Amino acid sequence: xxxxxxxxxxxxxxxxxxxxxxxxxxxxxxxxxxxxxxxxxxxxxxxxxxxxxxxxxxxxxxxxxxxxxxxxxxxxxxxxxxxxxxxxxxxxxxxxxxxxxxxxxxxxxxxxxxxxxxxxxxxxxxxxxxxxxxxxxxxxxxxxxxxxxxxxxxxxxxxxxxxxxxxxxxxxxxxxxxxxxxxxxxxxxxxxxxxxxxxxxxxxxxxxxxxxxxxxxxxxxxxxxxxxxxxxxxxxxxxxxxxxxxxxxxxxxxxxxxxxxxxxxxxxxxxxxxxxxxxxxxxxxxxxxxxxxxxxxxxxxxxxxxxxxxxxxxxxxxxxxxxxxxxxxxxxxxxxxxxxxxxxxxxxxxxxxxxxxxxxxxxxxxxxxxxxxxxxxxxxxxxxxxxxxxxxxxxxxxxxxxxxxxxxxxxxxxxxxxxxxxxxxxxxxxxxxxxxxxxxxxxxxxxxxxxxxxxxxxxxxxxxxxxxxxxxxxxxxxxxxxxxxxxxxxxxxxxxx
Numbered sequence: 001x002x003x004x005x006x007x008x009x010x011x012x013x014x015x016x017x018x019x020x021x022x023x024x025x026x027x028x029x030x031x032x033x034x035x036x037x038x039x040x041x042x043x044x045x046x047x048x049x050x051x052x053x054x055x056x057x058x059x060x061x062x063x064x065x066x067x068x069x070x071x072x073x074x075x076x077x078x079x080x081x082x083x084x085x086x087x088x089x090x091x092x093x094x095x096x097x098x099x100x101x102x103x104x105x106x107x108x109x110x111x112x113x114x115x116x117x118x119x120x121x122x123x124x125x126x127x128x129x130x131x132x133x134x135x136x137x138x139x140x141x142x143x144x145x146x147x148x149x150x151x152x153x154x155x156x157x158x159x160x161x162x163x164x165x166x167x168x169x170x171x172x173x174x175x176x177x178x179x180x181x182x183x184x185x186x187x188x189x190x191x192x193x194x195x196x197x198x199x200x201x202x203x204x205x206x207x208x209x210x211x212x213x214x215x216x217x218x219x220x221x222x223x224x225x226x227x228x229x230x231x232x233x234x235x236x237x238x239x240x241x242x243x244x245x246x247x248x249x250x251x252x253x254x255x256x257x258x259x260x261x262x263x264x265x266x267x268x269x270x271x272x273x274x275x276x277x278x279x280x281x282x283x284x285x286x287x288x289x290x291x292x293x294x295x296x297x298x299x300x301x302x303x304x305x306x307x308x309x310x311x312x313x314x315x316x317x318x319x320x321x322x323x324x325x326x327x328x329x330x331x332x333x334x335x336x337x338x339x340x341x342x343x344x345x346x347x348x349x350x351x352x353x354x355x356x357x358x359x360x361x362x363x364x365x366x367x368x369x370x371x372x373x374x375x376x377x378x379x380x381x382x383x384x385x386x387x388x389x390x391x392x393x394x395x396x397x398x399x400x401x402x403x404x405x406x407x408x409x410x411x412x413x414x415x416x417x418x419x420x421x422x423x424x425x426x427x428x429x430x431x432x433x434x435x436x437x438x439x440x441x442x443x444x445x446x447x448x449x450x451x452x453x454x455x456x457x458x459x460x461x462x463x464x465x466x467x468x469x470x471x472x473x474x475x476x477x478x479x480x481x482x483x484x485x486x487x488x489x490x491x492x493x494x495x496x497x
Contacts, residue, residue: 001103002192004044008057009100011037015064016092034068037061051189053106057099060092108192109436111227112453115460116235121154121201122163123318126255129304135297136247136260138286146301147244147252148308149223151234152321153210154201162194165224168253169193172222175251175261179220195224196231203324207237211329211471212309214302214345214352215242216338218360218432219272220250220262225432226335232460238467239325241309245301247294248337268294272337275344275363276402295344295363302332302345302352329353329471333463335431336360343410346371354470356463358431361399362406370410374417374470377407378459380426381490384448388427391445395428414494417470419479421462422490425450431459458486 001009015033041061050058114120125148134142149167166172173187213233217225223242224230230240244252246260247268253259262268270283275293282291290297309325316322333356334342343366346355355375382400389395411420427448435441435452442449465476482491 001100002048002108004040004048005054005057005103008037008040008044008054008061009096011040012057012060012064012099013096015068016060016096019064019067020089020092032068034061034064038065049192051103051108051192052185053103053189054099056095056102060095060099105440106186106189106438108189110193111195111231111433111436113196114232114235116232116237116464118153118204118235118237119156119201120151120195120197120231120234121199121203121320122149122151122195122197123200123320124149124167125308125312125318127304127308129301132300132304134246135285135288135294136263144301144304145246145252145254146305147223147254148305149242149244150239150321151197151230151242152239152324153204153207153234153237154198155204157198157201160198160201163197163199164191165193165195165227166190166222168251171253171259172251176220176222179250179262195227197234200318200320203320209324209326210237210239211326211331211467213238213240213467214305214330214332214342215240216245216298216302216332216334216341217242217249218334218336218338219248219268221336221338221432222249222251227433228436228456229333229460229463233463233467236464236468237472239321241305243301243305245298245341248298248341272340275340275365276361276406278364292365293363295340296348298337298341299344299348302341303349306330306349306351327351331355331467331471334358336428343371346373346375354467356466357407357410358459359403359428360407361402362410367406367409370413370415372415374466375410375414376419376421376462376466377411378421378423378431378462379403379407380423380448384424384426387425388445388448392427411492411494416494416496418494419462419466420490420492421458423450423455423458424488424490426455430455458489461486 011033015037018033038061041058127146129144132144133140134144169191173190174184177184177186215230223244234240246252251259251261271290271294274283274290275295282289310327312321313323313325313327330351331354332342332345332352335358339357339360340363342355343357343362346352347366347369353373355373358378382404385395385400411418425448430447435447441447465478468474469476469479479493483489
């Protein structure tokens with residue numbers, strides 16, 4: 001819980017105790033804790049803002065205040081028999097318990113400090129590709145548009161205000177909840193979640209420029225959905241660009257207020273699978289056929305992003321990154337749908353020098369042709385995928401086979417450096433920030449039976465080591481063989497042929 005929320009819970013608990021425990025006349029003033037609780041609740045609403053998880057606490061505060069007020073206006077007005085008193089005490093105790101547990105289980109969480117020496121700055125951009133039509137609208141005059149957020153190494157500013165986790169949380173979170181078949185309000189508290197980044201912070205000046213990484217999230221996600229990984233990489237001296245791609249993420253809101261939500265699964269999934277297992281009859285969208293599926297279209301967003309970064313490096317409209325991007329050392333990483341797009345982009349654009357693909361089947365053309373760049377593929381074993389199916393559904397045998405076979409084929413056909421990392425007991429959502437969202441995601445079957453922070457540490461350690469070697473030229477013993485610090489991880493490596 002946030003600090004004032006904790007004070008409110010303590011004030012409610014003290015008030016309840018003062019009414020339940022028989023007090024001598026000289027100590028009955030303690031029941032005025034109800035007034036204190038009301039004042040704390042008012043301050044909490046003004047300073048921290050309301051969230052639905054605190055509704056039981058607010059209700060208790062009002063009830064306790066009304067009981068206290070009635071005792072002031074009409075002294076000795078509360079007379080009940082033992083049975084009614086017992087019910088009241090039981091309900092009060094249950095309310096106190098719920099009011100404390102609910103905001104803990106669905107918290108306004110914080111991200112741990114990353115381990116690198118740099119602070120983190122962030123800024124955002126709206127880009128329009130006038131050379132391409134928008135394929136997720138019916139209007140042929142619409143052009144492809146992207147929202148991008150860039151995180152960069154910054155000077156540490158301990159007193160600065162931290163940037164929000166999701167910049168358009170009010171618009172994005174209801175769509176996320178709806179996609180997961182939850183009530184729209186479930187994630188509304190995300191608007192209070194902050195990160196370790198500072199908006200428009202001065203960029204660190206100890207290096208003339210920094211290597212660049214492009215991050216792509218999974219379907220129904222958002223550009224900051226791997227903040228745990230993004231911030232760790234930035235803290236070690238990388239500039240990371242996260243993309244909100246219309247049609248791929250849950251929702252994109254443009255500066256003029258327009259919104260593009262992801263298509264329902266039954267519409268978008270055939271377009272995705274056409275890139276993986278092409279069918280003779282190509283799926284269509286708004287009358288246009290996609291014989292190669294939708295992934296090549298998403299991959300073009302990456303190439304367009306590289307063009308935009310080149311323009312920013314010449315003259316940044318936000319006056320932060322001019323000349324700071326080392327565009328000779330660029331990599332990409334992605335999870336799920338984002339991982340598929342990263343694989344396709346690495347096949348099509350030689351400007352990408354290192355590719356990190358996480359837990360997804362690979363497009364058919366990438367499997368057929370192979371990747372030239374150093375690549376790391378991170379996933380888990382088939383038994384873990386089956387365990388995930390038992391606990392939360394999905395992951396049919398066909399999906400498991402397709403994922404593991406295509407990832408391994410790409411790995412085994414790499415002509416140069418390659419790495420295959422298999423983490424047991426990790427579910428698909430462990431590759432994202434979701435374990436931070438609640439301490440009980442594992443108990444709910446959303447994440448695997450492994451310590452969430454351990455998973456983050458493994459992914460981050462391998463990510464930094466991989467990009468350090470292939471974009472900064474820093475060798476790492478971690479990439480030479482089975483890791484001593486992670487004995488359960490199945491690690492394989494390939495050398496240039």
